[in-house]
Amino acid sequence: MNVPLYIAKRLYFSDKSNRSSRLAVRVALLGIIIGVMVMIIALCVVVGFKRTVSDKVALFGSHIQLTAFESNNTFELSPINVSDTLIDNLKAIPHVKDVSVFLTKPGIIKTAEQFQGVVLRSTDKQDIEQSLLEGTMPVNPNEVALSLSACRKLRLKTGDDVWLYFVGDDVRVRRWKLTGIYFTGFEDADMLFAWCTHDQIRRLQGWTEQQASGIEITLDDISHLEEVADAVWYQTANRLDDNGNALYTQTLEDLNPQIFAWLDLLDMNVIVILLLMFAVSAFNIVSGLIILILDSVQLIGTLKALGADNRLVRSIFLYESAMLICKGVGWGTLLGLALAAVQYFTHFLPLDPATYYVTFVPIAFPWLWITLLLIAVVVLSLLVLLLPSGVAANVSPARVMRYE
Numbered sequence: 284m285n286v287p288l289y290i291a292k293r294l295y296f297s298d299k300s301n302r303s304s305r306l307a308v309r310v311a312l313l314g315i316i317i318g319v320m321v322m323i324i325a326l327c328v329v330v331g332f333k334r335t336v337s338d339k340v341a342l343f344g345s346h347i348q349l350t351a352f353e354s355n356n357t358f359e360l361s362p363i364n365v366s367d368t369l370i371d372n373l374k375a376i377p378h379v380k381d382v383s384v385f386l387t388k389p390g391i392i393k394t395a396e397q398f399q400g401v402v403l404r405s406t407d408k409q410d411i412e413q414s415l416l417e418g419t420m421p422v423n424p425n426e427v428a429l430s431l432s433a434c435r436k437l438r439l440k441t442g443d444d445v446w447l448y449f450v451g452d453d454v455r456v457r458r459w460k461l462t463g464i465y466f467t468g469f470e471d472a473d474m475l476f477a478w479c480t481h482d483q484i485r486r487l488q489g490w491t492e493q494q495a496s497g498i499e500i501t502l503d504d505i506s507h508l509e510e511v512a513d514a515v516w517y518q519t520a521n522r523l524d525d526n527g528n529a530l531y532t533q534t535l536e537d538l539n540p541q542i543f544a545w546l547d548l549l550d551m552n553v554i555v556i557l558l559l560m561f562a563v564s565a566f567n568i569v570s571g572l573i574i575l576i577l578d579s580v581q582l583i584g585t586l587k588a589l590g591a592d593n594r595l596v597r598s599i600f601l602y603e604s605a606m607l608i609c610k611g612v613g614w615g616t617l618l619g620l621a622l623a624a625v626q627y628f629t630h631f632l633p634l635d636p637a638t639y640y641v642t643f644v645p646i647a648f649p650w651l652w653i654t655l656l657l658i659a660v661v662v663l664s665l666l667v668l669l670l671p672s673g674v675a676a677n678v679s680p681a682r683v684m685r686y687e
Contacts, residue, residue: 290599292606308607311571315611315664316618318564322656323619325556329549331627331647336546336640337505337535342411343404343472344538345385345499347512349519352529358387358402362494364524373500376514378507383407384495386484391448392429392477394437401433401477403447405484406499411465417441418463421479424486428463430473440464449487457487468636498530508534561660564611565667572604572671601668608664612657623648 351361365384373382385406392399411428412420418441420428427445429437439445441461449455459479467473485492502511512534519530536543623646626632630643 292602307571307574311567312607312611312614314567315564315608316615318560319612319615319657319660320619320622321560322557322660323616323653324623325553326652326656327619327623327646327648328644329553330649330652331645332639332641333546333549334505334647335645336542338410339467339469339640340539340542341501341505341535342414342467343469343476344535345408346502346505346508346535347500347515348497348533348538349500349515349530350497350533352531358389360387360496361528362488362490362526363497363528363530364493364526365495365498366493366524369519369522370498372518373498373515376511376518378502378504378511379500380503381408381501383499383501384481384497385499386481386488386490386496388449388484388487390477391450392433392437393446393448394439397437399433399437399474401429401447402475403427403479403484403487404476405479405481407481408499408501411467411478414465414467416464416466418461420463421483424480424482425457425459426462426479427459428465428478429461430476431464431466432470432473433477434461434464436474455487459483468640468642470637505535508536557656561663564660565664568604568608568664569667569671571607572600572668575603576600576671601665604668605661605665608661612660616653616657620648 349363351363353361370382373379383406385404387405388403390401390403392401415428416431418428427447429439429445434440439461441464443461445459445461447457447459449457463478465473465478481495484490484496485494488494500511500515502508512532516532519532523529626644627646627648632644634641634643636642
């Protein structure tokens with residue numbers, strides 16, 4: 284029989300503790316619950332925020348883009364010839380979810396009172412449809428979808444005629460029909476991009492069906508971004524299309540460095556929150572253990588008088604503390620996941636999309652990281668208790684008897 288564990292259970296479930304020790308245990312338990320709850324919520328919010336913002340950014344550029352190497356930094360890209368062989372080779376790369384072409388063409392929308400510079404963009408991806416507020420995405424020639432911000436500025440609604448001006452060697456004017464209004468929360472991108480079909484841009488550019496502005500690659504998990512980007516680069520670095528163009532590989536982070544630098548700062552915020560919460564929880568645990576030891580001085584003296592060694596006495600209080608820690612971690616996990624689930628399903632906590640790019644606090648459940656966090660909390664808490672548990676081992680039976 285495990286004697287230290289048996290005695291620890293009797294002490295933990297006993298109702299004979301004095302009032303001060305019961306209060307100390309409850310305070311320590313509450314500290315652990317709050318600490319673990321805040322840790323889990325912080326982890327779910329930050330991971331959810333990074334995933335949501337990354338997915339929104341990918342709507343306008345996908346995870347990896349291939350364009351002509353000679354293209355400039357504008358949206359007037361040189362065409363590349365896209366072959367079925369190249370598409371199939373890219374799809375064969377691990378963690379690649381989808382490969383499609385995209386086309387872009389800068390233009391100007393003008394109404395009687397306002398004008399707005401836009402970039403016409405077409406893609407085979409359907410992700411942008413999730414951001415539609417009204418109407419449908421263009422499926423026929425001379426149809427276009429605009430953002431809510433652009434429609435408000437230009438005072439347009441679905442079904443209205445949209446006059447687009449294209450400036451090159453000469454000025455061309457086209458009248459299209461507004462079929463859909465979308466909103467992603469990225470104010471700058473929403474104001475910039477207008478969506479149409481491939482055929483519309485190819486006719487404006489004078490391109491064939493095999494030509495496109497570039498290729499966009501969507502991954503099944505953005506955590507493999509650098510790995511897949513390297514594989515794409517090796518596939519295309521020494522490859523020229525039928526027009527002799529070299530292909531240039533860019534990742535989502537290369538195309539949006541400011542946004543991802545901002546997202547990286549969130550990792551530091553999470554680390555600070557985790558450290559602070561663990562420090563608070565550790566202080567409560569240590570305080571509670573010391574009070575439990577002082578409350579059990581007579582028991583310690585009796586056990587030592589009966590021949591118990593220091594290791595057995597220390598093990599008793601470590602077991603008792605472990606029960607307290609596991610209970611606090613369990614309740615904290617349940618409450619943290621419950622609050623995260625409520626936000627996940629109800630979105631009751633709003634955010635300003637002009638600042639945070641999302642309309643509500645996003646939540647994700649990174650189960651692996653949550654599991655590792657809980658294991659780390661339990662292990663580190665027990666390690667912290669090794670030193671104060673030595674107080675129990677150093678109690679002298681003779682002093683206890685004189686005290687009595």
